[in-house]
Amino acid sequence: MGSTTPDDGLSVRVSPLLAYALATLEGSIDFGTHALLEARLTESLALTKAALIVDMAEVEFCDSSGLNSFVRIIREARQRGVTLVVVGMRGRVANVFNVTRIAQELYLKPDLETAIRWLETGRTGDAS
């Protein structure tokens, strides 16, 4: 067992995007990585006054440690008046958010493009 396999780790890339902050996650969120996630997302919240977009398309795994972190981030975001948008969540990660009903507390969008359109226009569809 010793070595850490790639998907047991987590990388968080934070970048500005328009008036928003974008955090792109990759890997697994568990007890070993949730502290990193929480720290980086809290930093990201400081980068924007409008919205933090979290891209979870490349997240393979998330357990209750990650969920707990998200709960804390959601609270922090609400306190700051920042909209938290999660994009690209899929598969079993989406299932965990659904069965624990945390998904109801988030703005979930299928992808980055839809998220930005929704943030800009309040609509998600292509219709003018």
Added chain:
Amino acid sequence: MKPLLLVKGPAQSCYSGLIRPIVPATLVVDENGSIVRWSSAAAELFALTSAEAVGRPVTDLVRSDEHEKVKAALAEVQTGRRWRGVLAVICCGDSACDVDLCWDPLSGGEAGQVAVIANPTTDLGSDGVADAGQVRMALLSEASIRIGTSLDIRQTGSELMDVAVPRLADAAAILVKERLLTDDEFPDRLTDGGTAVRWIAVGVTRPEPEGWKDELRLEESVVYAEGTPYFESMALSRSVMFGRPPSSQLAVPLRARGKVLGCVVLMRSPERPAFGQQDTMLAEELAFRTAICMDNARLYNTERRTALTLQSSLLPTGLQQPLGLDIAHRYLPASDLTGVGGDWYDVIPLPGGRVALVVGDVMGHGTNAAAAMGQLRTAVRTLAALDLPPDEVLDRLDQMIQEMGGMQNATCIYATYDPVEQVFAVSRAGHIPPIVLHTDGTSDMLELPPGLPLGIGGEAFETRTVRLSGDSTLVLLTDGLVESRDRDIDAGIAALRANLAGSRRQLEELCDGAINALRPNHDRDDIALLLARVRPLDAESIATTRLPTEASSAGHARTLVREALTRWGLDQLLCTAELVVSEMVTNAVQHGRGPIEVRLLRASTLVCEVADSSPIWPSLQLTDPVALAENGRGVQLVKLLSRRWGTRPMPAGKIVWCELSITPPDLL
């Protein structure tokens, strides 16, 4: 007129006026029909001394118009068959009376000799009234001895046939209500003669009298319509005379405790006088005795059926073969009348592919013991579901019996088995210790503090663990197998161990061998026997790892899960298994003490276990899933996603476990 019961000489003063059973008179004739032997009863019956009778042709004994029948009888017997019938016998000089004669080939005597047994019948001729009464009383007296020797309805019926034919009738048969035979119950409409009935016994003289019912078939269910004498007799509960003269028939109801069980049908051939009032009364009396015996049999059957049903509903059926053990079991009811006792055994699946084995013995017998056994068995199952250590299970049972009051004490042995470790944990409460049968054919008694029987209290039970190698066998039993009136328990156990010793045999064979050798007879207590042979698990179906209490351990545990499930072809469980193991390891890292052991077991379910050295159990407190609580979500996910989950204490620390169903699709 001289009396028929020819009590002559000194005997007359002794027996005069007394009623006694009729002693059948016996005589022997040779192949030509000459009398060769003459008993004292024959001397009385026929009023001839031995000297007068021997050498005379047997035809001299009967009226001249019956000579042809005697010849027919002799001819019949010479072919090796019995002849039985009523003949008019000349007794007491010149008067004739009907006597039942039974002709049999004499075995062991000279070739061709015939034994004749003569019994006076009830219809004694016109001038035999007083004596007829005596004969009737004698017949009733005999009936009270011969009818009702068993608690079996059919046996009772055929006993009535033996008494009534041919002395009262030439042919007789018994109809009994079908429901009585099948369910020991009365049909709902008691007076409805249209209910199904069954002929259960028939008695008839040879040759069969003409006009005797051809349709009478034994053990066939029939329904007689209104208007038939059988219907009338049963529906109106009274005797009905019928039959076309000169033959005479009589249907007499079988009444007991205010209910009609069926009826007796009697018939006389034309040669005999038709049934009279006296005959009817006699038939009713016989029927009454028979009916009481049949009703007793019914009540007994009901009682016995109730007790057996109770017991069989309490004993296990369809036990599951546990993981890593081969099981064989026997239960033999006690040989006393009810066959109901308080022994029981059980095999209870526990979490983590483990199993509990139980054998117990409630003191006493009968329905009480069976009922107490049922309660205890249920209690043991409930406690087993809590996954308590064996001594604690016994301790709680002990308390339960004390608190319930009025419940019989019991002895019990409770063992759990972990198929991965191959370890039994055993505790006993006054029960016979288990025998361990080793692979080399030798055996040991498992060293175990004896403990007091359940319900006594005052002494703590102890659990001992024993690791058994593959193919060795744990034998649990009740004392019925080894203890009896003529053998004490130590001798019995020694005999059992000797019986179990020797080369390896199949478990079923061991069970049968032990029971046949130790308790072959019918005089026994009830017996429960449970054999469990260790079948080591395929190393391939277990995956374990040991992890430090570090944040990264959850990720390492998931790697183990992925590798194992891929190897086992359980990809469909991957997502769920990774999540629940991750949660359990996280819990151990956060709240437990290291090191952490992760164990995966591929059994009928996928068993995931995480052990750590802290005795503190994870919080079962459920957070409101809607509220944004920050903790308690891990346990909630495990509960939500697994088939069942739980914790159990270990000597050092605890195990949190969960099981995932292998068949249904993955939840995540």
